[in-house]
Structure formats: structure tokens, C-alpha cells
Amino acid sequence: MVPRVVFGRGSFASIDTILMPKRRNSEAPFIYLVDAFFEGTDLHTKIPLLFDDQIIYISAEEEPKTEQVDALVAKLKADYTELPSGIIGIGGGTLLDMAKAVALLMTNPGSSADYQGWDLIQRPGLYHVGIPTISGTGAEVSRTAVLMGPEKKLGLNSDYTTYDQVILDPNFLATVPKEQWFYTGMDCFIHCVESLEGTYLNAFSESYGEKAYDLCKEVFLGDIPKLEAEEKLMMASWHGGMSIAYSQVGVAHAMSYGLSYVLSTKHGIGNCLVFQFLEEFYPEGVALFNKMMQKHNISLPKGICANCTDAELELMAKIALGMAPLWENALGPNWESKISKEDLIAIYKKI
């Protein structure tokens, strides 16, 4: 779990006092990885740069990649004689996962692709701070950093991955574009459905998952003031992330991973594209999802897989079925007898 968290409107301003005691010396900078969305805004004026501190803007248009992480690590090692004092990620799931991965790879040798899996990271990373500016992924609280690698889309899952400090400032949510707000929020809602309907569920995950689920319903189906909705979505993401940290996601995430891998579909919208056709697995969840789509006038793109070759569809299904723990959580220990490559291809063809 994240050992330190501050919450509140305007709490981003406390970054100065939070980082101060963590600066090792003037040669050991803080590196800010910031969503390129903020380039040209005044955010940089609020970042307390000192000495050789650096802001690096990174596009979140594509899913974070192992080669991107490796290139950033190589750059930072070339730029400085000392290891940085810390890495600060500011953005949505892409930036938050990227910053976690960079912090880990600064102290663990080799390529980030070597660590895609569970508990392969052997050494603590650099001190790292997460500041979400979009809510839903749960990346701010999770023990994974999901990366697209040369062979798979899979996270660096370890106790060292989790942020050392998180700053939850709902003011950041004011500028999120509507579609992005919805798709990322649905990532949280879908997490919760998968966790609560899963066979891995326990009372710990359940209590977090139920709270996040209830908050999502308030945010996306209730009529609450905008500021309150921002704060509640931020907390939904937090609790949803905690829920899956102690259980697992399911069918939607497995299939969304396949889709992302082949078509580079972004995670949030990918989950939505898949989830709409998962009534047989999650009837109540899909019904609520449809209501939420309707209430917010969201229309998902169609024909995404229309031009896919058979080989591409096969690869999607193979990648999805490779996520064994997700299927076991969704369908139980005999999941392999309950789902086939053909079943998945039939669903992908609808997307």
C-alpha cells in the first residue's frame, strides 16, 4: 500500500514541503514526468524546480511502452552523474505507470521488459511520487506498472512498484475532456464489477470494491454537484485500485489487453469497447454501464475490428487467453473448459 497520501483541493501546493526532506543533495535532482496535455499551461510555474530538476513532458496518446521506459532511464543516466532524488509522475494511468517503471529501472539493471511479471523486481526503486490528474485507473495506488512490451502487455508487479507518496488534488480533474473522463472512470467501474463478481474475492477487496462501485454510481448516475463528483471519482479510483490489488480483474481486462496489443487501443476506451458485449459474464454491470453511456451521451466508435485479419483476431484472443489469473478469477479454476479462442474472436468481431 501507498505509505503516504495527502488529499484535498490545492494539496498539490504541498509538494514543496513534501519533497524538501527527500532531496539528497544539489546534484541529485527531482525528475517530473508530466502528461504533454499540460505543456503550454501554467502547471510548470507551480512545480518547485531547484538546481538541476527537470520536467519531461510525455504524450499519453499511446499506452506506455517498455522501450520508452528504457530510453528515459538511459537519458537520465546520461544527463546526471548522480541518481535522481526522486521521480514524480503527473498525469493519468499512462504517466503514473511510466513514472513507477522509470523509478524502478533506475536501480534495477537491464530492460523494463525483463521485469514484466510478478515479483521480478529485486531492489527498491528511487523515491517516487504519484499525482493523478485523471481518475479511474487506480494506478496511483496499485502495485503494478502496466507496459506494452515486445512480447506482451503486462505489468511490473512488485511491492517496490507502489508509490512512496501520493498527492490527491481534485482540482486537477477540472480540465479533463469529457470522453476521457468517462472512459477512465469506466476503467474503475469495470475493475469493481470484475473484482466483485470474481472468484478471488475476499472481504478486504469486497469492502473497497463495493465502496468504489457505489461512488461510481453516484458520479455517473447521480445528480451531484460537479466539485463533489470530482472528489468522489478520485476516491472511487483509489478504492477501486485497492480492491483489485487484493483480488484480480476479469474478462474485460483480459480482452482489452488483447485489443490494445494488436490495435494500440488505449486502455480506458478499450475496456468500454469490450465491456459493452460482456452481458453473459456481467449482466448487471453491463446494464448499468449502458445507462451511464446514455446519461452522458457517449457513443463508442464502431467497426474497430472490422478490418482485422484472421491472424490479428487470433493474436488478440491468444494474448487475452494468456492472462490466466484473470480468467481463473472470472470463471473459476476450470476456466479453460468454459471459454475458447473462438468465443473470444466472436466477441472481438462485434467491436
Next chain:
Amino acid sequence: MVPRVVFGRGSFASIDTILMPKRRNSEAPFIYLVDAFFEGTDLHTKIPLLFDDQIIYISAEEEPKTEQVDALVAKLKADYTELPSGIIGIGGGTLLDMAKAVALLMTNPGSSADYQGWDLIQRPGLYHVGIPTISGTGAEVSRTAVLMGPEKKLGLNSDYTTYDQVILDPNFLATVPKEQWFYTGMDCFIHCVESLEGTYLNAFSESYGEKAYDLCKEVFLGDIPKLEAEEKLMMASWHGGMSIAYSQVGVAHAMSYGLSYVLSTKHGIGNCLVFQFLEEFYPEGVALFNKMMQKHNISLPKGICANCTDAELELMAKIALGMAPLWENALGPNWESKISKEDLIAIYKKI
């Protein structure tokens, strides 16, 4: 926040593998502070003692005291040439707070009474692990260790106080005596009421407080199987503790502190004794509390303050009114104009 937590029936058995990497060497023992309730049971056979590890049984009949903490620290310093590898607290709030305080005082000089307050602890304590065997206080997750000192009942509140590791094993709850189960559970319920009705509330605390409140209602007013109720109460305590960590308690805790200080009333029952007469502050909470009492055939002792002298009643009220943040949370910034010593004495006299 607690950086590491495991949850599950039987998870206590994982203590062996959790502690292994934390043992510095054979001269640096693990010290288990265990509720004397377990003396004579087979719990000691499940504790993986090695080298000079030691189990110390401690009575939870009275609230933990600064002098007790100081004596334990002196004993451990005399018993060993090296600092212990870690302190493990096994019990309810008393034992959990005691173990936190001992871990801190092994590395911070002076008496524990010197640190009663906020952020007075300057150095990290020894590695410390909390294992709750009764649920409700939230001590397993909080950043305080409440101690009765020579001058006040007040916690050692600091970022270093929080446990490094918690093991949540609902199996421990099977043997809790019914009254103790109820009073300690009500500590959680009362936390939540005070947090949710308080002026310090924010969306972070609210989401935790609401979940804990809902879980308390399920446990104490619902009809759910015993095992499920144990697990849900364990999670209620966890979320309730998180809720007050980021907000504050209120009238019941302030007044209960006064009662404890003068009459050594235990915290759980003390809260209940006070809360029953706080309708004017928490009408809905007190109504639910009365339903819970009725459902579980709990009758609180009467006439507790009947033989108190005027000086004792004055002292209770003075101690209670000394907890300024609790009153500000309950009644707002102008709390001093809304409550008087006489008001409190009138309530104490009913108890």
C-alpha cells in the same frame, strides 16, 4: 498509511515468511507483546520463536500507560545487547498501541510521556507488526498510540507510529467475549458517526467513514453468518481507522477520554457510556446505537459517576475540554461558545 497488509483466514501463519527477511541477525530478536488473554492457549505454539525471541504477555484490563511503555523499553534494553529486529503486537487496541509505543521508544530517547502530542517523534521506530485479535479501535491502521500519561491521556501521533506491516486474520475474532466484541465494535461505529458528522470531513475520510458505517450496520443490525460478520467487522475497523486518520473524532471521544482519565474506564465501554447520552449532538447515530444495544441484549452499567466528587467531575470536564481539535471538529471553530464545563458535568452525572 500502513505500507504492507495481508488479509485472510489463516494468514497469521504467514508471519514466519514475513519476518524472516527482517531479522537482522541472531542477536537481534523479535519481541512479541501479546494480550494476556492468550496466556495458556496454544497461540504460543504458532509463534515462530527463534534464537532469543521473546513473548511478553500483557494484561489489557487497563488502558496502556506511559510508565508501562517506559518499563518495557528499559527491560528490553537490559535484556539484549542489540536492538531487537522488531516488535510484534498481538491483541486489541491496548496491545496494538503499546507495541507501537515500545517500537518508537526503543529508538527515541526519554520517556513516552515526552511524545504525547503531534509529530514530536523525530526518528523512525523499530520495525513493528500489528496483529489485531479484536476489531473496532482502528489501532491497526492509525498513526497514533494512545497512552495514559502522568498528565493526560493522549496519543503519540506521528508518521512513524503507523505499523510497517499488519496481518488481518479474522480467525482471531472467534474467541472474543460478547461484551468486549460489542464495546470495541461500537468504538468503530462511534468513530464513524463523529467523523461523518464532523466539520473536518473531506471526501477522503467520508468514503472510508461511510463504508465502515455501512459495515457496522450489517454486522450489528443485519442477519449475516458469523464468519462473514467477523470479516466485515475487521474491515469496518480498518476503514473506520482510516476515516479518522484523515479527519477527527468528536464529542464522545473527548468525553470518554475524561472518563478514562479519572475513573480508568476502558476506552470501548467508556465511549458507549458517554455516547448513549449524546442525542443532542448525534441524534441518528444514538438512535442506531440504541437499536444495536437492544438487538444484542447489552445493558450498560449504571451509576458510574454516582459517587464522583465535584472535583472529579470538574477534572473529567477539564480533560475533555482540553481536546480542542475534537471539539472544533464536532462543533466548528466557535465551539467554545457552544459548550461549557457545566454542560459536560451534567452529562457525566447521568452516566
